[in-house]
Amino acid sequence: MEIIGHLLDGFLISFEPLNLGLVIFGAAVGLFIGAMPGLGSVNGVAILLPMTFLVPPTSAVIFLGAIYYGAMYGGAISSIMLGIPGASTAVATTFDGRPMAMSGKADKALVAAAAASFVGGTISVVLFTAFAPPLAEVALAFGPPEEFALMMLAFATFIGLGGDDIPKTLFSIMIGLVLSAVGLDIVSGEPRLIFLDLPGFMHGVNFLVLAIGIYGIGEMLWTVELSKGKVMISQATVTVRRVLDTLKELLGTWKTMFMGSFLGYFVGILPAAGATPGSLMAYGVAKTAAKDPESYGKGNINGVVAPEAANNAASTGSMLPMLTLGIPGSPTTAILLGGMVIWGLEPGPLLFVEHTEFVWGLIASLYSANLFSLLINIAFIPAFIWVLKLPFTVLAPVIFILCVIGGYVPTMDMHDVWLMFVFGVVGYLMRKLDYPLAPAVLAIVLGPLAERSLRQSLIGSQGDVLTFFERPISGTILIVAILLFVLPAIKLFRTRVTTDGGRS
Amino acid sequence: MRKAELSMAIIMALFSIYLMWKSTELPIGWIPEEGPGGGAFSFWLSAGMLVCCIAMIVRWARRISPPSQSEEPFMDRETFSIFLTVAGSLAVMIALIHLIGVYFSVPLFMLFYMRYLGQHSWTLILPLVVATPIVTFLFFEMALKKTLPKGFTEPLFYPIYDLIY
Incomplete structure (x- = not known):
């Protein structure tokens, strides 16, 4: 019952005029960002984070949370209308959303996507409300070895479940950690890794510089390359009657919605997984479990419902480890976590004790962000279709300028703007060569925490590495992490054995 | 694509060596009573980066990673x-x-x-x-x-x- 009391307090905070306004504004901005091909929640949150210094931290994170949600709704719009995913999280939505639009049922697909997003979002926020406080309570007992073990687990998920080239994934994690070590040594206070003795490195490499470099400039370069060709926009006729008819039809898909929501939520908790694989998995499960799997890919409404419920649920899921353990569950939450550090809020279980207003205000505003995203989405479908018609050569310079100014504002140093530009260009080139970049962003945010907890643990144990394994919780977590690290090797070994067996 | 894959791995390997060298400006070993030195964390991670780069180059030579198999130009x-x-x-x-x-x-x-x-x-x-x-x-x-x-x-x-x- 304590939870309900906290939640009510949270609603009071989220209904303050400023916060409510920011939820509505954030949801609209998120929908807009999500609808633009190429830009998703992570890009929006990275580019706009420096602008939120205008409002108090709680309001800022409420605004960014609403963007996160809105972008998940918005991604479906360009998937359906253009056949191009608005963000990677909406890839699975194109499979059936596009065929529906081609056969004149674009409005149906859009409403189905919005309604499924709402159900996915709501179920996952309820799960979140129930799970977060007990998890935070458990986490309060964690010391430096447990913290370090958890971070290893987060990185291990990228190796075991990420599915990218393993040396490249490891490289990405380690370069992120090294970049986080630039600046002053946390223990002795001596300067270290001051490249070329440039004074700009003394204050370290701000995570936002890397995040805006990769998700702002790098992403735009990527999109500029992709958007060379012309695309065709489908027509959608939206009337109240048709919306009501669709909603009636959607009642029949409740099973798919629930499956997608639960699956998405739990996949979303894992740092390496998140909304994109969550939505693809939900699509796969819906198709396998269906009585008529052959109708999928040809415009089956369940094929839109499953991934859309899952990607919204996953975005809430990824907030669970961020708020309770201080380990982000996705690149977007990694940036939110970095933002919390800037605002002076120490992430982790103590938030639930020391900053109850912040935590519950955020949770309550997720409920309202969900509702407003749904309403704005359905009411303004024509406006978002207009957004898709905006020429990219008008949007691109504006976004580049936002990146440059956003890179300057946190430290007021042109050095950081140049660094961001370099990260953007190098990141773009690396991405073309299949280097995963999300692990680097996660690593630069977690780096200072990882180094501190590692050194504290080692000092505490007089240099005995076994300390991590002797404590029951950190030992268990580390063993799971090690299993995940070796998982790809086992898989490789097994495929070799089976192919050899096939030959003989 | 093959050339780009190899060049990137070599550049990053050189960068890792530079990072390792730069880390040694601070002690990288164990300091009694103080724990690991200030350069240890970044030194060993850069060493890890170097190992990854070598692995990438080996995988390039054996044509395992997708970019090292691709004959497409890196950028037209x-x-x-x-x-x-x-x-x-x-x-x-x-x-x-x-x-x-x-x-x-x-x-x-x-x-x-x-x-x-x-x-x-x-x-x-x-x-x-x-x-x-x-x-x-x-x-x-x-x-x-x-x-x-x-x-x-x-x-x-x-x-x-x-x-x-």
Whole structure:
């Protein structure tokens, strides 16, 4: 019952005029960002984070949370209308959303996507409300070895479940950690890794510089390359009657919605997984479990419902480890976590004790962000279709300028703007060569925490590495992490054995 | 693609060695009573990066990773020229900020991008080019109180400062 009391307090905070306004504004901005091909929640949150210094931290994170949600709704719009995913999280939505639009049922697909997003979002926020406080309570007992073990687990998920080239994934994690070590040594206070003795490195490499470099400039370069060709926009006729008819039809898909929501939520908790694989998995499960799997890919409404419920649920899921353990569950939450550090809020279980207003205000505003995203989405479908018609050569310079100014504002140093530009260009080139970049962003945010907890643990144990394994919780977590690290090797070994067996 | 994959791995390997060397400026071993030295964390991670790079080069030689199998060019001529124009104009804009400040380089960049790359009409370009710096000023300098760099154009803003501060 304590939870309900906290939640009510949270609603009071989220209904303050400023916060409510920011939820509505954030949801609209998120929908807009999500609808633009190429830009998703992570890009929006990275580019706009420096602008939120205008409002108090709680309001800022409420605004960014609403963007996160809105972008998940918005991604479906360009998937359906253009056949191009608005963000990677909406890839699975194109499979059936596009065929529906081609056969004149674009409005149906859009409403189905919005309604499924709402159900996915709501179920996952309820799960979140129930799970977060007990998890935070458990986490309060964690010391430096447990913290370090958890971070290893987060990185291990990228190796075991990420599915990218393993040396490249490891490289990405380690370069992120090294970049986080630039600046002053946390223990002795001596300067270290001051490249070329440039004074700009003394204050370290701000995570936002890397995040805006990769998700702002790098992403735009990527999109500029992709958007060379012309695309065709489908027509959608939206009337109240048709919306009501669709909603009636959607009642029949409740099973798919629930499956997608639960699956998405739990996949979303894992740092390496998140909304994109969550939505693809939900699509796969819906198709396998269906009585008529052959109708999928040809415009089956369940094929839109499953991934859309899952990607919204996953975005809430990824907030669970961020708020309770201080380990982000996705690149977007990694940036939110970095933002919390800037605002002076120490992430982790103590938030639930020391900053109850912040935590519950955020949770309550997720409920309202969900509702407003749904309403704005359905009411303004024509406006978002207009957004898709905006020429990219008008949007691109504006976004580049936002990146440059956003890179300057946190430290007021042109050095950081140049660094961001370099990260953007190098990141773009690396991405073309299949280097995963999300692990680097996660690593630069977690780096200072990882180094501190590692050194504290080692000092505490007089240099005995076994300390991590002797404590029951950190030992268990580390063993799971090690299993995940070796998982790809086992898989490789097994495929070799089976192919050899096939030959003989 | 094959060349690009190998070049990137070699460049990153060299960068890792540089990082390892740079880390040794601080003690990288164990200091009694103090724990690991300040350079240890970054030294061992850079060593790990080097190992990863070597693994990438081995995988390149054995043609395991997808980019090392691909015969496609890393960037075709058209992509490369777009990349150079966009990244180049962005670099010029950032360089110009040092000289003439944000409020003059931003409109120049927009003008170049929308007119040269987008070929949009002046009726679309001009309002945007004029409005963007004004909105930027109102938001950052007035609302956020963050002064953006102005280069030698700073004196032009003195009257506005007098007005708002």
